[in-house]
Amino acid sequence: MSAPDGNAGTGSAPAHIRVEGITLGYGETLVQQDLTFDIRRGDVFVIMGGSGCGKSTVMRCLTGLLAPWSGRVLLGGESLWELPAARRSALMRRNGVMYQSGALWSSMTLEENICLPLEQYTKLAPEQMRAIAEYKLALVGLAGFGDHYPSEISGGMRKRVGVARAMALDPEVLFFDEPSAGLDPLSARRLDELILELRESLGTTMVVISHELDSIFTIADDAVFLDAETKTMLATGNPHELRDHSPVAQVRAFLTRGEADQDAAA
Amino acid sequence: MTDTAPPTVDLHSDGEHATLVLGGSWRLSQRLPRLARAERLLARAPAATRLDFDTTALTDWDSGLVTFIAGLDQRCHERGIACDAHGLPAGLRKLLELARSVPQTGRGGHAMQPTPSFLTRVGSDALDLVQSTGEIMEFFGEGTLAFRRFLLGRARFKQSDLWVIMQEAGADALPIVGLVSFLVGMILGYIGDQQLAEFGAQIYVADLVGLATVIQMGALVTAIVLAGRTGAAFAARIGTMQVNEEIDALRTLGISPMEFLVLPRMLALIAMTPLLAIYADLLGILGGAFVGSVVGGITLSAYMTQTQLAIGWNHIIQGLIAATVYGAIVAASGCLRGMQCGRSAAAVGEATTSAVVTAIVFIVIAAAVLTIIFDAVGLS
Numbered sequence: 001m002s003a004p005d006g007n008a009g010t011g012s013a014p015a016h017i018r019v020e021g022i023t024l025g026y027g028e029t030l031v032q033q034d035l036t037f038d039i040r041r042g043d044v045f046v047i048m049g050g051s052g053c054g055k056s057t058v059m060r061c062l063t064g065l066l067a068p069w070s071g072r073v074l075l076g077g078e079s080l081w082e083l084p085a086a087r088r089s090a091l092m093r094r095n096g097v098m099y100q101s102g103a104l105w106s107s108m109t110l111e112e113n114i115c116l117p118l119e120q121y122t123k124l125a126p127e128q129m130r131a132i133a134e135y136k137l138a139l140v141g142l143a144g145f146g147d148h149y150p151s152e153i154s155g156g157m158r159k160r161v162g163v164a165r166a167m168a169l170d171p172e173v174l175f176f177d178e179p180s181a182g183l184d185p186l187s188a189r190r191l192d193e194l195i196l197e198l199r200e201s202l203g204t205t206m207v208v209i210s211h212e213l214d215s216i217f218t219i220a221d222d223a224v225f226l227d228a229e230t231k232t233m234l235a236t237g238n239p240h241e242l243r244d245h246s247p248v249a250q251v252r253a254f255l256t257r258g259e260a261d262q263d264a265a266a
Numbered sequence: 267m268t269d270t271a272p273p274t275v276d277l278h279s280d281g282e283h284a285t286l287v288l289g290g291s292w293r294l295s296q297r298l299p300r301l302a303r304a305e306r307l308l309a310r311a312p313a314a315t316r317l318d319f320d321t322t323a324l325t326d327w328d329s330g331l332v333t334f335i336a337g338l339d340q341r342c343h344e345r346g347i348a349c350d351a352h353g354l355p356a357g358l359r360k361l362l363e364l365a366r367s368v369p370q371t372g373r374g375g376h377a378m379q380p381t382p383s384f385l386t387r388v389g390s391d392a393l394d395l396v397q398s399t400g401e402i403m404e405f406f407g408e409g410t411l412a413f414r415r416f417l418l419g420r421a422r423f424k425q426s427d428l429w430v431i432m433q434e435a436g437a438d439a440l441p442i443v444g445l446v447s448f449l450v451g452m453i454l455g456y457i458g459d460q461q462l463a464e465f466g467a468q469i470y471v472a473d474l475v476g477l478a479t480v481i482q483m484g485a486l487v488t489a490i491v492l493a494g495r496t497g498a499a500f501a502a503r504i505g506t507m508q509v510n511e512e513i514d515a516l517r518t519l520g521i522s523p524m525e526f527l528v529l530p531r532m533l534a535l536i537a538m539t540p541l542l543a544i545y546a547d548l549l550g551i552l553g554g555a556f557v558g559s560v561v562g563g564i565t566l567s568a569y570m571t572q573t574q575l576a577i578g579w580n581h582i583i584q585g586l587i588a589a590t591v592y593g594a595i596v597a598a599s600g601c602l603r604g605m606q607c608g609r610s611a612a613a614v615g616e617a618t619t620s621a622v623v624t625a626i627v628f629i630v631i632a633a634a635v636l637t638i639i640f641d642a643v644g645l646s
Contacts, residue, residue, distance in 0.1 A: 063518050089520035097518045103511035117519050120422055165515075 451553025475554030504604025539593025
């Protein structure tokens with residue numbers, strides 16, 4: 001497992017995803033503005049911030065679901081939102097997304113959930129697809145659950161299957177929306193470990209949305225902090241360094257559960 | 267509850283100094299005095315500038331007393347009366363401070379918004395209408411493109427889904443469609459029989475029931491049953507998928523929900539509604555025949571012969587075209603409302619209701635338009 005202080009992937013590695021001054025919103029409501037950051041290839045990158053600051057909205061933009069009002073998202077050098085729809089769709093397929101609640105298709109078994117992307121985009125024979133599904137389920141520690149329906153397994157397991165499905169097409173980037181939300185501490189920790197193990201073994205770039213400090217300090221190489229009040233980013237960098245050296249009080253307060261401020265006040 | 271004393275409040279004043287005497291059990295389960303009562307008491311001491319509390323007779327209290335005192339405190343503040351909280355129980359003083367320290371900026375934007383004026387509402391409704399029309403047009407545009415890709419054999423959806431939906435919407439609806447059609451046929455038969463009996467022309471009940479059923483009623487009854495049964499199910503299903511981010515999961519994989527979810531549902535209903543309508547026609551005619559033979563005294567064979575004479579191919583084709591159009595309307599309304607669904611349980615409920623209402627309104631409009639068109643092209 002890599003050291004959490006950000007040695008892995010740092011240095012001259014090229015940016016895998018480059019976000020250039022994007023401004024996002026729904027209808028007339030501004031969510032976040034002027035976001036600029038790089039996500040290096042092979043890093044675990046955390047988008048952090050308080051509840052309701054627009055973390056998930058940023059992810060919807062990076063995964064091709066929500067067009068930004070302005071700015072560009074470069075995915076491996078290609079500007080996601082300036083491509084024609086067909087090309088964008090092909091680019092999006094190189095991403096895997098794990099949604100907050102798993103978002104498994106409830107009318108299909110776990111195996112069928114993982115096979116669907118394979119059926120759509122590969123010419124594999126059915127038994128080959130089943131073998132791949134079984135292998136992906138084994139990767140997330142759920143071998144033998146292929147015949148279950150999403151409603152028959154626990155929330156933590158659903159998230160794991162969500163990861164397995166996100167990995168179905170061997171993506172270059174894996175997005176995780178609040179992987180530890182709603183999980184008990186042990187399951188949350190196992191999911192964090194899974195993220196690190198997958199990064200270690202597959203070298204996939206990971207983008208994680210989280211507000212769980214334990215999880216952030218365990219997995220993140222690099223991070224961006226979004227603020228709900230000013231509706232923009234306040235800092236980027238390794239969370240450990242941000243906690244100790246960030247000039248911005250809100251960032252330090254967030255990363256220390258507000259204890260730093262109290263110390264300073266005392 | 268019988269041995270607890272009811273809550274009491276009273277005010278003693280001597281010039282500038284007033285004392286509020288609280289007694290009994292101030293619990294939410296009691297009939298608590300209202301704030302207006304305290305205001306009336308305060309009004310009796312117009313010269314008071316300082317208020318303190320006497321709680322020696324107070325037996326117990328909960329949030330009921332806290333809110334009362336908090337409200338009183340605010341009124342006193344407005345009248346320039348200083349409240350001296352020392353007479354209150356220590357726990358209550360702490361709770362009051364907590365309630366006061368809540369920042370006022372935290373108030374929700376909803377409460378602050380004034381009720382919009384009539385003109386504002388008309389304006390925003392008009393804008394909403396423009397937007398929803400745009401959404402509907404977009405839906406039909408995407409739907410047409412998906413249908414084109416289907417015709418070219420490039421649409422991505424699961425064949426097994428199509429068969430399952432056809433079964434759920436078609437075969438599983440047979441009992442209810444049959445029952446309703448049979449009863450509608452009987453009703454038409456009764457009404458016809460009563461009127462035609464006056465002329466001794468009961469045999470024409472067969473014409474009346476047969477034509478009405480085949481041209482319009484069979485398709486209409488089927489469509490309305492499907493709107494309530496299948497259209498609502500489509501909206502709820504797709505809406506729930508929207509809530510669970512399942513649609514997002516499809517989109518990020520580059521799978522169009524239009525092709526994957528909407529197309530099979532449209533195809534299934536376009537295929538199944540005419541078949542159900544034929545079945546509804548048969549049962550409707552049977553209903554009419556039942557009344558004709560039992561009430562009208564026509565033999566079954568005479569009734570059927572008369573029906574055969576009355577109905578032509580043009581009538582059957584009219585009914586089938588209408589059924590196909592209605593099927594498309596039911597599927598489109600269900601899917602459209604499901605796709606438009608917001609991300610909450612309440613939104614799924616609204617989507618379902620709206621799907622049925624939209625479907626029925628457009629079915630009736632389509633029925634009227636089709637009748638005019640059939641007449642114009644000489645099918646009727």
